Each structure stands twice: as C-alpha cells, then as structure tokens.
Amino acid sequence: MAVKLAITGFGGRMGRVLAEAAQQAEQDGNAKFSAAIVRPGSSLVGADAGEVAGIGRNGLAIVDSLEQADFDVLIDFTSPEATLANAAWCAAHGKAIVIGTTGFDPEQKAQMLSAGDKTPLCFATNFSTGVNLCFNLLETAARVLGNDVDIEIVEAHHRHKVDAPSGTALSMGEVIADTLGRDLSKVAVYGREGQTGARDRETIGFATVRGGDVVGEHTVSFLADGERIEITHKASSRLAFARGAVRAAVWLSERPAGRYDMRDVLALK
Structure with a gap:
C-alpha cells in the first residue's frame, strides 16, 4: 500500500519542491501525496495544492492544521518553533515524521528528538x-x-x-x-x-x-x-533534498518508534 505523505510549510520554496518529489514517488507507486499544510490564516487555504506547486491540478485542497490532514508520514522543513509543535503532535497521534528543519538550539533539538521515543522520527540536516x-x-x-x-x-x-x-x-x-x-x-x-x-x-x-x-x-x-x-x-536543485526526504518518509513508514537519520535510510552506517 502506498505511504500517505503530508507536506507542511507548503507556502515556502521547499514545500513546493517536496510536492514535486512526492508526485514523482506517487507515479512510481511508492507513495501518495495526501495533504498540503500551511500556517493558520494563510491565503493559500483551500487552493489546489498541485496548482500552487506548479505540478498540475490534483484536487488536493490546502489545509492549515494537522488535524485536517490524512497522512502516515509528515515531512517538515519549516522553522524550529513550528517543527517542535508538529513533532509533539505526531508523537501524540502515532504519526511518523521526517524533519529537515535547521536552526535548532541545543535545547530545542533535544526536545524535538524526544518525539522519537513515541513515534518514528527521521531528522537530518541534509537529505541529499x-x-x-x-x-x-x-x-x-x-x-x-x-x-x-x-x-x-x-x-x-x-x-x-x-x-x-x-x-x-x-x-x-x-x-x-x-x-x-x-x-x-x-x-x-x-x-x-x-x-x-x-x-x-x-x-x-x-x-x-x-x-x-x-x-x-x-x-x-x-x-x-x-x-x-x-x-x-x-x-544545483532543491529536488536533491526533496527526493531524499520522500525516500526517507517511505522508509520510515515501516520502522518502529525511534530516532533515525538519512544515513540509516541509506544504510551507510
């Protein structure tokens, strides 16, 4: 069964590139792009996610909260504050999360990684x-x-x-x-x-x-x-990071709760 992927921070540059990578994985049968999420109050709420991302209309309406999204794995390249809240939500609701956000201070990073005690979490500073x-x-x-x-x-x-x-x-x-x-x-x-x-x-x-x-x-x-x-x-393209993040999400969907990184995904350790 295809893994249902949600992308948060969809209003940003990386969010839209992630949509392109998710669509490619969907064509291969590995994943399904199931949710696009933006910050509350964004003017993009309700718009067609495929049209906004420039990948063609796909009938997927953009939402502004995790509660409105149907997914197995969340991909998060946003900000430290937003990621902390999203990681806590995923841990509480049994959803896996792939995190490419950077800029955490040591305390924030430890708090973010603690979500891996309850749900599968893959964090990497670079997914290429x-x-x-x-x-x-x-x-x-x-x-x-x-x-x-x-x-x-x-x-x-x-x-x-x-x-x-x-x-x-x-x-x-x-x-x-x-x-x-x-x-x-x-x-x-x-x-x-x-x-x-x-x-x-x-x-x-x-x-x-x-x-x-x-x-x-x-x-x-x-x-x-x-x-x-x-x-x-x-x-030369953000697609290198996006494809890696989608690959990590598909891999993570079959793993138990724990903290992982991209070198685990690539079996480089």
Whole structure:
C-alpha cells in the first residue's frame, strides 16, 4: 500500500519542491501525496495544492492544521518553533515524521528528538544522497589524517537562508570532531577578524557565504604542509533534498518508534 505523505510549510520554496518529489514517488507507486499544510490564516487555504506547486491540478485542497490532514508520514522543513509543535503532535497521534528543519538550539533539538521515543522520527540536516555519502568520506579522511592537518569548512547558500553556519556544515563539523575525539562546541571557530594569532590545530574553522540563488555548496579542506585534500558537495536543485526526504518518509513508514537519520535510510552506517 502506498505511504500517505503530508507536506507542511507548503507556502515556502521547499514545500513546493517536496510536492514535486512526492508526485514523482506517487507515479512510481511508492507513495501518495495526501495533504498540503500551511500556517493558520494563510491565503493559500483551500487552493489546489498541485496548482500552487506548479505540478498540475490534483484536487488536493490546502489545509492549515494537522488535524485536517490524512497522512502516515509528515515531512517538515519549516522553522524550529513550528517543527517542535508538529513533532509533539505526531508523537501524540502515532504519526511518523521526517524533519529537515535547521536552526535548532541545543535545547530545542533535544526536545524535538524526544518525539522519537513515541513515534518514528527521521531528522537530518541534509537529505541529499551525496551529502550523506560525504559524511562517510569525512569520517575516513579524519581518521586517516588524524591530528596532522588543519580543518576548515566553507559553505555558501542563497540570500534568503536565515541560519548560519548551515546545519549541514555543522553536521560535517560534528562528524569530524567525533571521529577525532574532540568536542565541536569547544573547538569550532566561526569566522576570523583582526589579530587572531597562530592557528590552533585542534580548532575546526567555519566560514559562511550568503548571496544570490545558491542552493547549497559545502567544501571541507584538510590542509597539511605540502598538500591539501578537499571534499566538496554542490547542490544545483532543491529536488536533491526533496527526493531524499520522500525516500526517507517511505522508509520510515515501516520502522518502529525511534530516532533515525538519512544515513540509516541509506544504510551507510
């Protein structure tokens, strides 16, 4: 039976791309796009979801609450505050949830993940297959190169992105720090200015670029004396993230309550 998918935050850019990915999965018989949800009071309420998303009329009216939606799995790429409320609702009603929201503070993240105690929850800062493969490559590079290199992470996104560094960049830093036995909260350096002194090899540097319509670019450099290794991922379309999220939702529908991530979905662990 096809998995019924609901997409919240449908008024945003990612919500509409998720609709395209859900429609593709529906054509393959893996899923059914069953609900499009926007914030209460939105002017989009009642409009045809397919028409709004630019994928053709599908007779699915946009609603403004989870209570009005019929679904097995909710896909949420919204804001930390909205996601916390949606995760709590899903946990209380036995609905699985896929979360791609970024910008959580540590307390919010812990609260969000706690919903996985009661329902299947898949959280990832990036749902693209390529980025999650990069996480594995970063583990290998950090393990082999050890403490003999300086590590810098540079990320670039469009002008509308509201959090920095990106969740993906932070996840890359966490993967490297965990592999090296470091605490990222203590070794991360977010930008440099003025007389900073010589670089501490234990640190992991982050630099952020914002502008234009850049979908997402991340480069991690391992810099040694005489050579440099770079691992780079560039996204040219949000469909890379959306297809991964839909794939995760279909996978999650068959799992028991628990906390999962995209590397679980791809069997990369």
